[in-house]
Amino acid sequence: MNYWLMKSEPDVFGIDDLQQRPQQTEHWDGVRNYQARNMMRDDMKIGDQVFFYHSNCELPGIVGIAEVVKESYPDFTAFDPDDKHFDPKSHPDKPTWFMVDVKFVRKLKRTISLQELKLKPELTDLALVRRGNRLSINPVTQQQWTFILSLE
DNA sequence: GCCAACGTTGGC
DNA sequence: GCCAACGTTGGC
Numbered sequence: 823m824n825y826w827l828m829k830s831e832p833d834v835f836g837i838d839d840l841q842q843r844p845q846q847t848e849h850w851d852g853v854r855n856y857q858a859r860n861m862m863r864d865d866m867k868i869g870d871q872v873f874f875y876h877s878n879c880e881l882p883g884i885v886g887i888a889e890v891v892k893e894s895y896p897d898f899t900a901f902d903p904d905d906k907h908f909d910p911k912s913h914p915d916k917p918t919w920f921m922v923d924v925k926f927v928r929k930l931k932r933t934i935s936l937q938e939l940k941l942k943p944e945l946t947d948l949a950l951v952r953r954g955n956r957l958s959i960n961p962v963t964q965q966q967w968t969f970i971l972s973l974e
Numbered sequence: 975g976c977c978a979a980c981g982t983t984g985g986c
Numbered sequence: 987g988c989c990a991a992c993g994t995t996g997g998c
Contacts, residue, residue: 829983831984854982855982877983877984879984882986936985953991954991955992958983
């Protein structure tokens with residue numbers, strides 16, 4: 823089983839939004855970066871555990887846990903000219919962009935902030951805290967996963 | 975294939 | 987709102 827961290831802006835789609843969705847499940851659309859796409863398309867499997875991260879907000883950090891419940895399929899928002907993430911170069915018969923479905927598992931008891939994660943010597947290799955990392959999806963090792971949860 | 979210009983992300 | 991760090995685009 824693999825572990826991941828997925829960023830979302832709480833003003834757009836936060837952990838509470840995921841919890842309130844039908845089946846507490848939502849498709850992770852709108853990723854328009856090839857590295858992030860490759861991770862979703864090739865490596866994210868059903869049952870993988872996901873840290874839900876709030877970015878671009880007052881207290882950026884990990885706020886909850888989700889789980890992959892559907893593996894890679896075409897991101898249909900890329901086909902919709904009215905969608906914010908429309909990509910005219912992606913066609914239904916040969917899609918450029920893919921997504922997975924994630925399901926709410928639980929909220930953390932508290933937000934484990936980016937600031938706090940950066941201070942931990944155990945997490946210097948965490949992709950999230952590496953300089954210049956802007957990817958919306960990051961791999962997390964099992965060791966990192968366990969350690970971060972121990973901070974809760 | 976190079977690289978300058980531009981766009982985006984996201985912390986601060 | 988600023989700006990560093992990337993990714994993408996497009997002229998050549």
